[in-house]
Amino acid sequence: MAAPSLALLYPGDRAARERSDPAEGRFAALFEAFAEADVAAQPAIYDDDFADEVAAQLRRVDGVLVWHNPIEAGRRRDRLDALLREVADAGVFVSAHPDAILKLGTKDVLVDVSDLPFGSDAVRVDSLAELADDLPQRLQGGARVLKQWRGHSGIGVWRVEQVKASPLLKVRHAQRGSDEELLSLRELLLRLAPYFEPRHGAHMIDQAWQPRLVDGMVRAYLVQDRVAGFGHQAVNALYPAPAGQLAPAPGPRLYHPADLPQFQALKALLETEWVTLLRERVGLARAELPMLWDCDFMHGEEPGSHVLCEINVSSVSPFPPSAIPLLVGAVKARLSA
Known part of the structure; x- marks a missing residue:
């Protein structure tokens, strides 16, 4: 049986597409992990200027994982989304599917979940x-x-x-x-x-506004409905300025595996309750959840509580190294089904 074939789609110019070097750039470790798992992964460098060429490439693979922001170099991703819908309709597995992005990855989700345990006003x-x-x-x-x-x-x-x-x-x-x-x-x-x-x-x-933003932002990385790691940023973009001073610059996001002790309560809530509540509220089946996505949480005013800030689906990168084995396993299982 032939190894399942997979494209990793991300933006780049014509020169990057001509090279299509898996070892070049931010996904080198992921390409290596797919190769070790006997998944034939290839770069699919994308730009609207050669969209038809990319579409032809995607029709020849079993699946595609997509990393592309809503706006790249001043261009919206409308052409890309249409392309991805076309190849998905032709039987290629696409993650994240544009329809899943519209349900999870816009700020509308904050209104959709406002009455759920992780929602807010x-x-x-x-x-x-x-x-x-x-x-x-x-x-x-x-x-x-x-x-x-x-x-x-x-x-x-x-x-x-x-x-x-x-x-x-x-x-x-x-x-x-x-x-x-x-x-x-x-x-x-x-x-x-x-x-x-x-x-x-x-x-x-x-x-x-959530006053406990000063206590940092927690990002939970998920592979479908399983937590694959965490990111913690102590000082983020809207961290308030001390009286009479400029606001501090945002600090780095530090990455941690899914078993980090301080976030086990949040992990349990996500895996046993919250992801199910979320997907049912927005109308997604479990199989439609993105292969890789993340949720940003602020600390709520009640001890131990968390408030959803946003969900990132379009281009989740970077991500903790701990996410790679879970992602590779989930993708291989989906392509082999």
């Missing part, structure tokens, strides 16, 4: 006028975080807080290198207007 805002009407009242209850529908790397995520005894707002963008600013509501609305355009999803999500 989160609402959908469908227009600038609605934001102008409702945000001032919500700010009376504390700071809010406004998030564009779909993005990455903190782009389009804004912390907003009312200045005491002032009409001004303290505003900070989560994109790396951003500083806190004082803006009027009108100025804030002008900043956020592009996110309400159809090409950006035509809406935003408004989530309550």
Whole structure:
């Protein structure tokens, strides 16, 4: 019986595609692990400029794992998503499938799960006028975080807080290198207007600020419904600035295996309850869960509680080395079924 064939798709230019060197870049260890497991893995370097060429390549393999952000080099992934749907319909296993990304990997999921044990106060805002009407009242209850529908790397995520005894707002963008600013509501609305355009999803999500963000962010890496490792970032993009000082730069994310003692309670909750609750709420069967995805959690105000910040599905990289054996085993089992 022939070894199952697999493509690892990730963005690159024509020169990178011509080389198609598995040892070049961030997935070298993963290619090695697939080879050791007798899975014939090959690079599928992607760009819209040679999308048809990539599509022909994907039709010749049994499956494809995809790493591609919602926006790469200023381009949305619409052409790629259409391509992936086409090859999936032709019988190629695709992970993450674009439909699964839309159910899990946008900020809409925060509203979908707001009443679940890991949810929080989160609402959908469908227009600038609605934001102008409702945000001032919500700010009376504390700071809010406004998030564009779909993005990455903190782009389009804004912390907003009312200045005491002032009409001004303290505003900070989560994109790396951003500083806190004082803006009027009108100025804030002008900043956020592009996110309400159809090409950006035509809406935003408004989530309550979580004060315990100062205790760090925990990222749980999953292979389907099993926790494969953790990442912990003590200082993240919206870490508050000490009085009279600039906010500290985000620190590194430290990677840990799934058996790290301090996160065993979270691991148990995810594997026995939360992933099932999540997928049932958004309408995904277990078999439709991504092969590799992650959930970012903030510490909740109740001891031992966690609040979902976002789910990453489109391009989960880097990831803990501990995720590789579980990922390789799950992919091989799926391709061999």
